[in-house]
Amino acid sequence: MCFGVRDAIALAVRQAATEPLTVLGDLVHNETVLAELRSRGVKIAQHVAAVKTRAVMITAHGASDRALGRARERGLDVMEATCPLVRLAHRAVVKLARDGYHPVIVGKGEHVEVRGLTEDLADFDVVLSEADVFGLRERARFGVVAQTTQPIENVREVVRLIRRRFLHAEVRFIDTVCRPTKQRQHAAIELAQQADVVVVIGGAHSNNTQELVRVCGRYCGQVHHVQTAKDLREEWFERAQTVGVTAGTSTPDASIDEVEQWLNQLASRRNLEQPAHAVTELQHRQAA
Numbered sequence: 001m002c003f004g005v006r007d008a009i010a011l012a013v014r015q016a017a018t019e020p021l022t023v024l025g026d027l028v029h030n031e032t033v034l035a036e037l038r039s040r041g042v043k044i045a046q047h048v049a050a051v052k053t054r055a056v057m058i059t060a061h062g063a064s065d066r067a068l069g070r071a072r073e074r075g076l077d078v079m080e081a082t083c084p085l086v087r088l089a090h091r092a093v094v095k096l097a098r099d100g101y102h103p104v105i106v107g108k109g110e111h112v113e114v115r116g117l118t119e120d121l122a123d124f125d126v127v128l129s130e131a132d133v134f135g136l137r138e139r140a141r142f143g144v145v146a147q148t149t150q151p152i153e154n155v156r157e158v159v160r161l162i163r164r165r166f167l168h169a170e171v172r173f174i175d176t177v178c179r180p181t182k183q184r185q186h187a188a189i190e191l192a193q194q195a196d197v198v199v200v201i202g203g204a205h206s207n208n209t210q211e212l213v214r215v216c217g218r219y220c221g222q223v224h225h226v227q228t229a230k231d232l233r234e235e236w237f238e239r240a241q242t243v244g245v246t247a248g249t250s251t252p253d254a255s256i257d258e259v260e261q262w263l264n265q266l267a268s269r270r271n272l273e274q275p276a277h278a279v280t281e282l283q284h285r286q287a288a
Helices: 003-018 031-039 065-073 084-098 112-118 130-134 152-165 179-194 207-217 253-270 276-287
Strands: 021-024 043-045 055-058 077-080 102-106 125-127 141-146 170-173 197-201 223-226 243-247
Touching: 003 021, 003 031, 003 055, 003 084, 031 043, 055 065, 065 077, 084 102, 084 112, 084 141, 102 112, 102 152, 125 130, 130 152, 141 152, 152 170, 152 179, 179 197, 179 207, 179 243, 197 207, 197 253, 207 223, 207 243, 243 253
Parallel strands: 021 043, 021 055, 055 077, 102 125, 102 141, 141 170, 197 223, 197 243
Antiparallel strands: none
C-alpha cells in the first residue's frame, strides 16, 4: 500500500475517533478498506448534498478547487487527504495553463482523479489512445500531464504521437506518473516474465490494479485479478510451477498475506515451486 493511501486511511480513522466524518467519494478503490472504515464509523457519500456530518474529507485522489468550494459553501469543515503526488499533478496542470499551453491529460476521463485535475480548467483534452490523439485539434502549444497511476510507457507513447501529429506545435510534457506506480509496474513486468501464473490483488475498480493486470498480461499468459483470497480458484494453478503475486497501491497488507498463505498451502499440497525469490524482490522494490 503506497504512502498516500496509508496517510489518507490513518487521517480518516483518527478524525472519525473524535467526531462524525463523511468521506466524499471512495477514499480508495478497495472494498476491503472501505468496509473497515465503515466499521469504524466513517460514512461515505458520493455527492456533497448527501453529507450529513460537519466534517467531510476529500479522498486521496484529490478534487478541484470548484468541488472544494461547493463543500465549503454548505458550511462543511473540509479536510483533504489528497496524495501529495496528486497535488504535484494539479500544480503542473495549473502552471501549464497559466503559461499558455493547452492542457492535455493522459488518463481515463471518468476517473475521479482526472475529474479533479480538469474541473477548474476552461479548456482541456483527455486522451488515452492513438484514436484520442487524432481527435485533438491543432494548437500552437500543448502541455501534457498524466493521471498518476497510468503506465509510463503508455504516457510516453501518447506524447510521441502528439508530437508526430502536430509537427509545428510546441509540446511540453511534465511527467506526473508517481514513482511508486512506476516501481510497481516495472517490478510486475520482471515478476510476470518469471511466472507461469500471476495473481494481482486489488479492488475491482482500482485503476492502478487494472493497469498491473494489463502490464502482467503482456508477459504472462495467465493473469488473475482478485480482491481477496476468497476469489482464488485451484484450477488456475493446475499446471503452474511458479506463481507471481503483486498488488495495487490501495491493497491492505492483510489481503496480500491471505493470498500468499492460500498459495503456499496449495503449493505444499501440489509440490509447486515456491515464488519466494520473486515475491521478495517485488517487496524490496516497493519498499525502496
